[in-house]
Amino acid sequence: MDNLTVVGKPVTRIDADEKVTGEAVYGYDLVLPNMVYGKVLFSPKAHAKIKRINTDKARQYPGVVAVVTGKDAPWIHGESIRDKPFLAQDKVRYIGEPVAAVAAVDEDTAEAAVRLIEVEYEDLPAYTSPEDAARMDAVAIHENFASYRKMPFITPGAGPNVCEHFKLRTGDVEQGFREADVVLEERYSVPIIQHAAMEPHSAHAQVDPTTGRVTIWVANDAPFRALHEITEALDVPKEQVRFINPLQGGGFGSKGGLKVEPVAVALAYKTNGRPVRVKFNREETFISTLTRHGAIVHVKSGVKKNGAITAREMTIYWNGGAYAEKSPTVCIRGSLPAPGPYRIPNVKVDGYAVYTNVPVAGSFRGYGIPQGAWAVEQHTDELARRLGMDPLAFRMQNVFADGDTAYWGEELHSVGLKETLQKAADAIEWGKKIDSMPGSRVKGLKIGKGLACIQKPTRSPTTSSAGVIVNAKGEASVLAGTVEIGQGCNTILCQIAAEELKMPFDKVRSASLDTDVIPYDASTTSSRSTYHMGNAVKGAAIDAREKLAVLAAPMLEAKKEELAFADGKIFLKHQPEMALTVGEVVRRKFGPEGTVRGDASYTYELAKDLDLETGHSDNASAFYMYATQAAVIAVDEETGRARLLRMAAAHDVGKAINPLNCAAQIEGGLAMGIGSALHEHLVIDQNGKVRNPSFLDYHLVTALDLPEMIPIIVECPEPQGPYGAKGLGEPGLAPTPAAIGNAVADAIGARVYDLPLSPERIFWVIQEKKKGKAA
Amino acid sequence: MKKKIQVTLNGKKTELEVPSHRLLLDLLRDEIGLTGTKEGCGTGDCGACTVLLNGKPVNSCLIFSGELDGADIVTIEGLKIGPEMHPVQRAFVQDGGVQCGYCTSGMLMMSKALLDENPDPSEDDIRFAISGNLCRCTGYAKIVKAVQDAARELRNRRS
Ligand code: FES
Ligand code: FES
Numbered sequence: 001m002d003n004l005t006v007v008g009k010p011v012t013r014i015d016a017d018e019k020v021t022g023e024a025v026y027g028y029d030l031v032l033p034n035m036v037y038g039k040v041l042f043s044p045k046a047h048a049k050i051k052r053i054n055t056d057k058a059r060q061y062p063g064v065v066a067v068v069t070g071k072d073a074p075w076i077h078g079e080s081i082r083d084k085p086f087l088a089q090d091k092v093r094y095i096g097e098p099v100a101a102v103a104a105v106d107e108d109t110a111e112a113a114v115r116l117i118e119v120e121y122e123d124l125p126a127y128t129s130p131e132d133a134a135r136m137d138a139v140a141i142h143e144n145f146a147s148y149r150k151m152p153f154i155t156p157g158a159g160p161n162v163c164e165h166f167k168l169r170t171g172d173v174e175q176g177f178r179e180a181d182v183v184l185e186e187r188y189s190v191p192i193i194q195h196a197a198m199e200p201h202s203a204h205a206q207v208d209p210t211t212g213r214v215t216i217w218v219a220n221d222a223p224f225r226a227l228h229e230i231t232e233a234l235d236v237p238k239e240q241v242r243f244i245n246p247l248q249g250g251g252f253g254s255k256g257g258l259k260v261e262p263v264a265v266a267l268a269y270k271t272n273g274r275p276v277r278v279k280f281n282r283e284e285t286f287i288s289t290l291t292r293h294g295a296i297v298h299v300k301s302g303v304k305k306n307g308a309i310t311a312r313e314m315t316i317y318w319n320g321g322a323y324a325e326k327s328p329t330v331c332i333r334g335s336l337p338a339p340g341p342y343r344i345p346n347v348k349v350d351g352y353a354v355y356t357n358v359p360v361a362g363s364f365r366g367y368g369i370p371q372g373a374w375a376v377e378q379h380t381d382e383l384a385r386r387l388g389m390d391p392l393a394f395r396m397q398n399v400f401a402d403g404d405t406a407y408w409g410e411e412l413h414s415v416g417l418k419e420t421l422q423k424a425a426d427a428i429e430w431g432k433k434i435d436s437m438p439g440s441r442v443k444g445l446k447i448g449k450g451l452a453c454i455q456k457p458t459r460s461p462t463t464s465s466a467g468v469i470v471n472a473k474g475e476a477s478v479l480a481g482t483v484e485i486g487q488g489c490n491t492i493l494c495q496i497a498a499e500e501l502k503m504p505f506d507k508v509r510s511a512s513l514d515t516d517v518i519p520y521d522a523s524t525t526s527s528r529s530t531y532h533m534g535n536a537v538k539g540a541a542i543d544a545r546e547k548l549a550v551l552a553a554p555m556l557e558a559k560k561e562e563l564a565f566a567d568g569k570i571f572l573k574h575q576p577e578m579a580l581t582v583g584e585v586v587r588r589k590f591g592p593e594g595t596v597r598g599d600a601s602y603t604y605e606l607a608k609d610l611d612l613e614t615g616h617s618d619n620a621s622a623f624y625m626y627a628t629q630a631a632v633i634a635v636d637e638e639t640g641r642a643r644l645l646r647m648a649a650a651h652d653v654g655k656a657i658n659p660l661n662c663a664a665q666i667e668g669g670l671a672m673g674i675g676s677a678l679h680e681h682l683v684i685d686q687n688g689k690v691r692n693p694s695f696l697d698y699h700l701v702t703a704l705d706l707p708e709m710i711p712i713i714v715e716c717p718e719p720q721g722p723y724g725a726k727g728l729g730e731p732g733l734a735p736t737p738a739a740i741g742n743a744v745a746d747a748i749g750a751r752v753y754d755l756p757l758s759p760e761r762i763f764w765v766i767q768e769k770k771k772g773k774a775a
Numbered sequence: 776m777k778k779k780i781q782v783t784l785n786g787k788k789t790e791l792e793v794p795s796h797r798l799l800l801d802l803l804r805d806e807i808g809l810t811g812t813k814e815g816c817g818t819g820d821c822g823a824c825t826v827l828l829n830g831k832p833v834n835s836c837l838i839f840s841g842e843l844d845g846a847d848i849v850t851i852e853g854l855k856i857g858p859e860m861h862p863v864q865r866a867f868v869q870d871g872g873v874q875c876g877y878c879t880s881g882m883l884m885m886s887k888a889l890l891d892e893n894p895d896p897s898e899d900d901i902r903f904a905i906s907g908n909l910c911r912c913t914g915y916a917k918i919v920k921a922v923q924d925a926a927r928e929l930r931n932r933r934s
Contacts, residue, residue, distance in 0.1 A: 019876030022811020022851035029810035249877030486875025671914030695820035
């Protein structure tokens with residue numbers, strides 16, 4: 001039945017050649033004619049009033065072209081809450097906040113001049129913990145919060161620093177706890193980590209001195225959203241700003257929103273038309289871009305002896321950092337499914353997104369799912385243990401399946417969760433005691449197995465638009481606003497276009513991204529691209545194909561309906577030798593430089609907003625992704641060191657458009673998840689200072705840190721998705737820490753509640769357990 | 776203070792006048808315009824800037840230009856063999872060893888250095904060799920496989 005020729009095939013990436021030869025130009029590589037170089041003065045204070053700024057010496061420094069402070073750039077931006085100045089206004093709210101900037105003829109000069117800027121501060125109390133900052137009597141980090149412009153779905157909390165309070169209310173949890181045989185209450189925590197894309201952040205900007213039009217070259221993962229945010233802040237029409245996307249050296253969510261862009265724009269207004277380049281080095285990237293929300297998660301559940309879950313209550317504090325950025329939506333989208341993919345009649349969730357005086361938290365691959373999963377998936381194992389049930393069986397009994405209604409009121413379909421559970425479990429030989437794994441016979445090593453599963457929604461409703469242009473040479477280019485951040489979207493979208501145009505894959509390429517000419521796309525986030533943009537590109541290719549058929553019909557002296565497409569040709573169905581190449585059709589009609597263009601848009605229109613009081617929606621997401629990961633670990637009881645032996649990751653992708661790329665995404669996500677489980681932690685001291693802003697001190701996984709990884713693709717098709725596809729990019733790291741945490745608990749017989757699972761932490765848990773036994 | 780140096784860069788004799796304190800990475804990227812060599816940290820911790828200096832892999836962000844007189848430097852732009860991709864480049868393409876590609880230049884130079892020295896590396900040898908090259912995208916599995924495949928291809932060519 002499946003006669004697909006390109007979709008579903010493991011074709012190699014269309015951008016690989018330029019990347020292996022060094023020809024690819026990334027944002028960090030970009031050189032513009034006559035450009036000047038920007039450097040930023042960052043706040044050394046976590047929370048302070050700015051009493052005075054003196055820029056005289058910097059302005060007089062030879063080679064300086066412009067110096068800007070908040071006074072020169074009186075603009076405020078923000079996606080869901082407009083709270084963030086381009087450069088600090090009157091006060092600073094975290095160490096690393098841009099306070100002033102210099103543009104000069106070269107980098108050294110800019111660096112020297114920026115050091116000459118004098119700022120006098122008056123300290124204010126600073127918060128690093130969201131639980132502290134959320135208190136009613138806390139000092140407000142944003143005094144004027146009430147007057148900020150906010151999106152309609154924002155529901156601020158009672159305390160002055162709670163910028164969003166998400167509520168989910170289903171059934172009666174108190175009643176549920178009364179019905180339970182076992183009630184368990186626990187507290188988990190997840191530290192702040194950083195995306196650490198290998199390409200640091202940068203932005204280039206230029207303001208046309210005649211028209212005032214602003215051009216921004218930046219590897220932003222959502223150029224249309226950034227364009228909206230910046231034009232809203234500058235109060236100029238959309239046409240006045242243009243985003244051009246050079247290649248992006250990884251993002252994982254860090255390159256959305258506005259980070260370096262505002263500084264570059266503020267400077268560009270003062271350089272008389274010369275383009276400005278602002279590059280953050282690695283340390284600056286660590287302290288002044290975006291992080292992943294640290295979270296404190298309280299979870300309480302009731303279960304019956306037969307394994308039924310009667311109630312779950314959760315309170316989650318999301319550490320938003322100094323500005324809202326994506327915190328409200330991470331809080332909403334992360335708190336909603338935090339209770340896990342389980343049938344629970346009584347559920348209550350309170351999610352608080354809280355301002356603190358630490359670097360700004362933004363979107364991060366997984367968008368709030370990993371934090372909830374770290375808590376709930378370990379909690380699930382603890383519940384199973386108390387009931388004397390096998391954790392896999394306990395999950396199988398309770399997880400969502402087709403036709404179930406989720407606790408937010410939506411009937412679910414295309415749920416591949418059980419299959420992922422089974423396959424991940426099988427891949428680590430669940431239930432079989434291990435003594436044959438490498439390393440397991442070493443004295444003092446305890447082997448454990450664990451698994452964890454997740455369900456993840458996607459941002460809904462959103463729109464993607466696309467164009468497909470076919471030329472007289474028989475080549476096609478895909479015009480799509482999805483950003484190639486390494487995930488392989490350009491390859492996927494070209495596969496879809498080639499499939500629908502019935503053209504050879506190597507004749508289809510992606511156009512580069514420029515908001516002046518590329519149709520709208522909401523964002524490259526939320527694992528939404530294959531589904532949304534895939535549908536748009538599919539539609540655009542079909543539109544182009546229809547137009548080609550109309551043109552070809554008279555040339556082939558046939559009716560349009562009698563034509564078929566294959567292998568770059570249009571021919572008569574019943575007389576295949578009567579054929580023209582696609583290029584020939586275009587050429588005959590429009591000449592050798594002619595083109596035919598198809599267009600389409602896709603919006604998931606059925607999505608309904610969550611009710612602000614109950615969190616309910618009977619259609620909260622265009623689709624859901626499901627995954628289970630399973631870990632085998634060896635723990636050295638002497639040192640607390642945990643070594644992963646094997647990890648399996650089974651992901652329901654709906655349909656693998658490119659299995660090679662799917663496996664690559666799963667492996668990459670898994671590695672990131674393993675890093676976040678065992679090593680990663682952006683250490684911020686009580687004064688709000690990042691203590692490890694370098695790769696020497698912030699431990700990313702290396703090739704030596706990883707176990708055998710088994711990616712498993714599960715295909716439970718989504719009827720609305722292109723060819724049945726869902727999404728995949730984000731879930732790869734979401735269940736990983738919990739799966740590993742459960743394996744550690746299985747190995748040592750005690751649980752670790754805080755990430756990362758460092759040797760020290762595991763060691764002390766082992767000591768505690770021994771003490772408990774001795775007592 | 777500028778200094779005149781003579782180097783062989785990707786097989787070509789090249790004369791340069793550079794400030795002695797200019798780092799090789801900046802010399803390549805900013806003064807010569809070879810941006811294939813990447814900067815990930817600038818402090819010797821990520822390997823994105825790896826080039827071959829007299830045949831040995833080095834972090835170019837740690838090398839001062841003043842020390843380079845007479846040096847032989849190969850960057851990613853010099854890895855091709857004539858118009859042909861080096862087998863390790865082709866293997867990275869075929870095996871899916873490239874995602875965002877930002878670590879790729881450094882990975883490739885390090886892999887080439889390994890294969891020059893050890894034509895038949897074990898998986899552990901490969902993982903050890905690239906352990907100073909950070910990749911945030913791939914999880915390294917496909918990179919390791921690509922290096923294995925390139926090694927096989929190179930051995931086949933030799934025999
Ligand atoms: S840039 Fe040289 S090691 Fe990172
Ligand atoms: S491919 Fe992106 S860092 Fe390696």
